[in-house]
Amino acid sequence: MKKAFVALFLFCFAVLANAELKFKNLYSDGLILQAGVENAIAGYANPNAKVEIGLNFSNNAKKTVFAKSDKNGKWIAKLPKMPSKTELEIKASSEGESAEIKNVKVGQLWLASGQSNMDWHFDRGPKTPEYEKYLKDICDGLEKLKGNVRIYKTRQKASFEPLENIEGKWREPDLKDIKSFSALPLLFAKYLCENLGEPVGVIVSSWGGSPIERWIPREAFGYSDFTKSALKRDAERVEGWQERQKIFLEQRKIWLEKNNTPELRRQNRKSEPRFDYDPFDRSTPTPAMLFNGMIFGIYPTVPKGVIWYQGESNDKRANEYGDLAKAMVLSWRKYFKSEFPFYYVELANLGVPQKVPVEGRHSWGAVREAQGAVLELPKTGVATCADVGDEKDLHPPYKDAVARRLGNLALTQIYGKGDAKSALSPCFKSAKFNGDNAEISINNDWGLRLKKGKKSISGFAARGDGKMKWHFANAEIKNGKIIVSSPEIGRIQAVRYGWAGNPDLCIENKFSMPLRPFSTDKGSILDYMDLNSQKAELSFYPE
Template structure:
């Protein structure tokens, strides 16, 4: 009888709490936020079941009703860039968010090179001192893992202005990207920084998407058979798949965004061939779940780094990862910033994040905003063999081919049918490169910058964009048969 009374009291407590539940917004909605311009704006949250919820923004007023689970969602009509505004949400209580801007909103995600902050980047003291961009706003999603998709971030979030007090803790790549966009577009820019150093791509993908691949499915099934109390919050995000999708992506959906920028891949280099599947899978998964169509997705190709010291002769996992990234351009509305020239042999974290941001911004300005700008370096198009010479043709030559740091072209290799590569002599002839070696009489393959750390490879266009690494052969990659296995 006593047990029944206790249960009855608990039931009454829950009933009373349900009756007095406040209207609530997700944590991503807070003072100083940036909403996406020129697109329908999703607003959602929680209230009492059946409660009428009103949302006011600028001159708009929309109403909806919370469903049986207390969830509600509505869509505001597109707004032009501007602000500051108030976003007012009311039901039995009223929420007023102030200093709300409308502009361009970008997800910034990946591992440590995206998480890397302005304070640790080149010329940090000067960059911080001159940061005076009140229309650039940044919000950092806290590091957390979850075994199942979360509806909301469990911690309060703060949108911060780009000023000397705050900018040191911004994602450096994101900030320098936003700064270039703001200078060109003159509209507010919002950065949602959801990144975690050392993470592999599989932890950023939903369980349902991973199950569609026969190899990745095995890891998911092993994860599903793991006791629930084993998968704890804040555990190693690489221990199981999908943990960061659950905790750091799903709670942001369906916040209206323009697109995403991504810097990741170092942790997947050992399985570079599989990245040809997993990386486009993640992009497709995010797009499907956001419901915004093929929103722009721009990524950074890995910079040079010694890693395991891989070369064409020994096999380079990092070169193969860069190739997998480049192949992802087959997806619509994707773009790539090549950074092979800014890496540091002994440091996986290049401090030059300014050029990374600028190159991503050039891609965005061309692809998303219709600007007539050069946004890429020379990109392998085709080749023709004549005798002992191979002529390489390129796209994105811009104002012409050139070299940096030396008069001769450095970084080309050539091989015959024996698949032994030799350093090649390479000459610029118009918009082509002619490659040869006295050691190879019948060339079958040419490679450029094909190594973990290709060092002084130096082919650029006159606009200052580096040529991306490439190979003309289709010889078997060293990572071809390496697949994801659940870490115990």
């Protein structure tokens, strides 16, 4: 027995002492590296081992860099700066072992994240001949780009602890498999590639139905009272979840035994046991679960920028969203050690067209305004989608317009291509109240005008007398400002525009960029105050 134990110990020691030389999963065939910077590349080897990384370029040039693994066998190497369009293979060698990455290109590397509209695949589109032709046209365009558009889709994984490796692989889309790709990241990459003439890669880390809290590292929740409150609330929910889960599973087993046919289960669905709070459920706002499982492992790769499409799952807590979003951006920049650009998508229009002056609590008007808090940070931008969605579908199947708007932000602000003004939507700047009217000043107001196809200005609402009773209001454009008035209100105290799930947007600038929905009374906070408080004793709904 003793000899057997010794033999087993020596075998285990030999396995540990001869760790497989390999790259982290992100560094695999088809990799896109960022042009003009010292890219980091990382992997695993024996502890305290010297690692040689050879770069073999397509023009037959060669270069070698070195790294040394730490006591846990992890190593990181810095590659020399390389110009865009460089093609190469990378080979790591250490103590008689080797690992290789083929078909590597240098270009522009981005990160795309968020919930379902960022994750949404082409295969969920309409089953029509028009849609099939649309996909073929996309593939024809990709064919001309000769494999210079590549996507790395990370496996969806939640974790309490940070995971060093994300799971996935680099892929190049074609007509046979395009339906398995996330639409918006691919269209964004294609648009950049066409306009830059460079390879473009996008790492897609997204998960449908996920609240923003799941994407924020825990240490970032000290940002504000709102974020601290969110963390405390979650801690109370998570405490004892495993014990509660055991009870739930036992109760559900009994329920299934009693309701042992599909008919009985349908009849007694209301009595089916429910699990109150599962931190691994994608819809629960458990902090950091997706940052740990799907963002943390991307490092030491640093993206050129981030595109973000999320917010629908936070519509019941819009008053918290602005601080949470800022905390996320700041924490990601701190983690990646880069103040990279961050561009988000303003929520799309959805539902019946706006029929009331102001929609009540949980209106997407509040979420859109809260999203805008990100713009208080440097190097941020917004691509509005409130005019290019699908009123009948939470997931608009045609995402070309928003991909172009995100792409134009990047092209004009980062790459210096085109007029920077053309990528910016008009948005609220300030309000001056003059008795029976309000003078609204607008940012990015170049050539402010009635939107094409509209006969008159609409979508404006006003209230007075300190009451939350809104009325549709008149509005006109004068000298680049919007003058709002209402015969039903004596003294206007607040104005809102497009405050609805499917807003009535009627104003644009000369670049055909729509005026974004807004409020002058910080509706994303006011509408979500505790209804039992004295400050919120009035109705939030229009007459």
